[in-house]
Amino acid sequence: MWQPNDRLEAKLGLPPAFEWRPTDDWTFTANYFPLMNFNAIARRWLADGLSLIVVDLGDTEIYFFADRLQVDQRFYVFDQHAAVGLERLLVRGFALEAAASYIFDGQLFQGTSFLSERMDVVAFAPSLGL
Numbered sequence: 001m002w003q004p005n006d007r008l009e010a011k012l013g014l015p016p017a018f019e020w021r022p023t024d025d026w027t028f029t030a031n032y033f034p035l036m037n038f039n040a041i042a043r044r045w046l047a048d049g050l051s052l053i054v055v056d057l058g059d060t061e062i063y064f065f066a067d068r069l070q071v072d073q074r075f076y077v078f079d080q081h082a083a084v085g086l087e088r089l090l091v092r093g094f095a096l097e098a099a100a101s102y103i104f105d106g107q108l109f110q111g112t113s114f115l116s117e118r119m120d121v122v123a124f125a126p127s128l129g130l
Contacts, residue, residue: 014034015032026044036078036114042054043087049089050087052085056081061078062077074110076109103126106126107121
C-alpha cells in the first residue's frame with residue numbers, strides 16, 4: 001500500500017485499487033479484479049451519509065456446468081454499465097443505492113476462458129435500467 005498523504009491511497013498488487021479525495025466533498029475510487037472485472041466511482045458527498053455517485057462497472061461471472069463432459073468448459077456472464085444516482089449509508093458496512101443505468105456489451109457464452117473461442121454467444125442490446 002502506498003499512501004503519500006491522507007488524501008491519496010493506492011494498493012499495488014493483485015487486485016490493485018486507488019482512492020483519491022481531492023477535497024472533503026469529493027472521492028474517486030477505482031478497482032480492477034483480473035481478468036475482466038473493474039469499477040470506477042466518483043462520489044460527491046451532499047450531506048452526512050448521502051452522496052451523489054457516478055459509476056462505471058464491468059462485471060464477469062463464471063460458472064461450471066453440472067454434469068459437464070469437458071471439465072474446462074465454463075459459462076460466462078459479462079456486462080458493463082454506467083450509472084448515476086444517490087447512495088445513502090445505513091448501518092455499519094451497508095448502503096442503499098438508487099441509480100439510473102445504461103447497460104451495454106451484455107453477453108452470455110461458453111468457453112474454456114474469457115479470451116478463448118466463444119461458443120453459443122448471446123448478446124444483449126444496450127438498454128436503460130434502474
